[in-house]
Amino acid sequence: MSAPFDLLYSEAEEELRSAVRALLTDRCPPAAILARVEGGRPHDPGLWETLAAGIGAAGLLVPEKLGGQGAGHREAAVVLEELGRAVAPVPYLTSGVLATEILLGCDPSSAEAMTLLREVASGRQVCVPAVPLTLAPGAPLPTPVRDAGGGVLSGSVGFVADAVAADVLLVLADTGLYAVPVAEVSLTALVPLDLTRPLATVGLDGAIGTRLADPATARAAVAGALLAGAGLLASEQVGIAEWCLTETVAHVRTRHQFNRPIGSFQALKHRLARLWLDVASARAAARAAADALATGTADAPLTIAVAQAYCSGVAVRAAEECVQLHGGTGMTWEHPAHLYLKRAKAAAAALGTAGHHRSLVADFAELPAP
């Protein structure tokens, strides 16, 4: 049997968690998120700056010699847990994880790629991949963008997450990977189910980009980034689920009906006990995925598929239980439960559905379909 995953948190990871949690508690309470969402601008650039540059979250995955913190996937996973717990509207998954992983997958001798990586790692620029949020690891990579010659790009990509907060987009075209400033593209904001992770259609009509990688390198880099993104998204899902469970338990302990706290009814106790079990299990699965990414073990793709196949369902169920057990309050706009439900449901479709990841499990574990 291969070496077991390290499934605990280190002291340094717990310190990072405290710092991120303190910042989010202070700067990103649910009421503030709602207010921003209603104003149509969910992202909070000031919060992002403190998180990305102040705490150094943007560069966790980037080695120090490339301008980052030289930490790794386990630490990034802890940040995502906290961002999930707060449904924080910041472009961490897209810029700090996906775009960063793509740039790390480029040829290190590409000066353009490494310069952009430094900018992203320092938090000075937000860079997001121009791919649909639903794009899954192991699925064929579409290239809807064509190079008319000399890096003049045309085409359009839908469902791009956090594009409205980006300075630069990473565009996968038939001739390779390009960095395209947002000024070069047209962004059409979509009305997203998840209000805290906005979506847009990116239109390129003769946009000029800087070429960062050849087609083969570009595709490998994007594929690797999707895998890491899926593995780390599991931690965000754990954070979402944990908030929903904690909040629901707190509510049913104090809400009285029939002259008893509703949390003393066994039907609810058993549901919440089962949910707790699922959240505890999701945590183990997500930690395994983060550790597998950090150590680069051969087991990583299977472990990530397992984590994604499991954690997305748990997050959705936790959010659904949160709404249900809050009764009428859970259906209101003012109560933050809906923000979590929307994030959980959208995250279940992001970077591959549970069904997609189960089919990957079938491949890796050699349990083929009929």
Next chain:
Amino acid sequence: MITAEELLTRVRDLLAAHPPATTAPADFLRARFDAGLAWVHYPEGLGGLGAPRALQAVVDGELEAAGAPDNDPRRIGIGLGMAAPTILAYGTEEQKRRFLRPLWLGEEVWCQLFSEPGAGSDLAALGTRAVHDEASDEWTVDGQKVWTSSAHTARWAILIARTDPSLPKHQGITYFLCDMHAPGVEVRPLRQITGEAEFNEVFLTGVRIPDSHRLGAVGQGWAVARTTLMNERVSIGGMRIPREGGMIAPVAAAWRERPALRTHALHQRLLELWVEAEVARLTGERLRQQLAAGQPGPEGSGMKLTFARLNQEISGLEVELLAEEGLLYEDWTMRRPEIVDFTGRDAGYRYLRAKGNSIEGGTSEILLNIVAERVLGLPPEPRDDKDLAWKDLAR
């Protein structure tokens, strides 16, 4: 405190002095116990070295690699998992010396005389009586126990009995070590849904137990029993299993080896359960790591719940996957097995036996109550039995 390296040296010394290849298994086990390598966290002289519990894995790994015999924990599971930790916690010096060695060696098998026809989930309602006789300093026990696994092979039993019916039910209970060969102990096989009799009814009629076989103080039996029950529930979560260990193994094997059985609907369920089994394995592993790092988490109380549900769902899927073969059963002959063997038998047996996983050692409903109240801090059920004398309870 002894280190992993020192332990390894001791294991190697043991292996050198008693090479497993040329030593009789029983002799090897005795030497291992006496070297303090049986359960390393137990005190010296009692099969241990007072080492951190986590280091047991080091010993087990090294011995397994050397092909050393083990003491078949499946045969003596109740003694190892429940009687031993309780005796260690509450026993007198004399009791520990008398009982722990033959228990670990498997020379004496133990059973658990707790449940009664009228007291299962509500174990503290039990009615088996124990009356003290001043003159002989002995107790006389009368009552009936039920669902007693291994009573037919057991030499000793842990037993709880009521010593004061005028007190509320959790008080007035006393814990004993009962000689299963004593006059008045009658064991009758109780056939179960698998066709065999793994558990029994046990009738206790005028059974004499010397006071020196009482464990803990008179009337403190519930506290002692809680130690037993806690160990019963966590003993399962501490195990380390490889990927695809456990119940999922035979199903996955059948799927790979017999493509003709595959359907799309079964594929989806198989993958879901495979993923859940892998996640359960990781959750158990995380629990083990927490324990080793001295940060015991509450996940332990959940592992039994998870395994019960998974075992039942996986074995149910297996019967369906096997199509016509799933319609057959290996053998309905009434047997009285010495061990519970999940993997050596057929799918039908696994399916039926797994039904007990959510009942034995506390039902899933009771465990969910425990998680809800002790882990999540939800309010307890309103109850009216706490302050009533046992003799006045509704039955």
